[in-house]
Amino acid sequence: MTVTATVNGQPVAITVDVRRTLLDLLREDLGLTGTKKGCDHGQCGACTVFVDGRRVLSCLKLAVTTSGQAVTTVEGLGTPDVLHPLQEAFMRYDAFQCGYCTSGQLMSALAVVADESLTTRDQIREAMSGNLCRCGAYQGIVEAIIEVKARSHAAGSEDATPDAIV
Ligand code: FES
Ligand code: FES
Known part of the structure; x- marks a missing residue:
């Protein structure tokens, strides 16, 4: 087909x-x-x-x-020259080691950032629990998400949501 x-x-x-x-x-x-x-x-x-x-x-x-x-x-998130805020935050918070899980983590993180009902670390961890990381970078991932969530709420959600995602 x-x-x-x-x-x-x-x-x-x-x-x-x-x-x-x-x-x-x-x-x-x-x-x-x-x-x-x-x-x-x-x-x-x-x-x-x-x-x-x-x-x-x-x-x-x-x-x-x-x-x-x-x-x-x-x-579709960002480019090497213009990273998406989540990509930039993942780098700053050491939210990966081998990087194999990272694209999936980023896409789930995007959904978590956009979901205003998720406000606590525990809720964010639960919402990210379907994305496994064999390198154990979970703490950095959650910290990166929290920072981008805070910034996007301060600036309106455009910061965290690419144009392609409605
Ligand atoms: S490759 Fe799809 S959930 Fe593991
Ligand atoms: S960074 Fe290696 S599996 Fe997550």
Whole structure:
């Protein structure tokens, strides 16, 4: 079947096997290797992306079901020259070591920053609990999120939410 979607703001039309996952379409067909494959079973969060503004485990989503939807991957967050505030905060708080989980952590963090009902460290930890980090960088991740949440609430939510995410 042909998938017609928007990926990081760019229109995409590609014919895929109906069994292909969104994760494999992103990495293997579109070359967007920032999104990682960890478990491939919905258990680690490394493959987290946004679909129509909601975080989704792309290893569990069939690519054909994204037709007509807007997909945002970590490549859509910032650029090497202009980092997204979360990317910049992750660097400052040492929120990664090997980096394998980081793109998934960033996409989940984006959802947590945007969710104004999450106001405490425990709530943030719970909301991030689907994203595992074998390097144990959890403390830095939470601190980075707290800082960006505070800044985005002070400035209005635009700071933390890329244009591609409604
Ligand atoms: S690769 Fe999707 S949750 Fe682990
Ligand atoms: S930084 Fe290595 S798994 Fe998280």
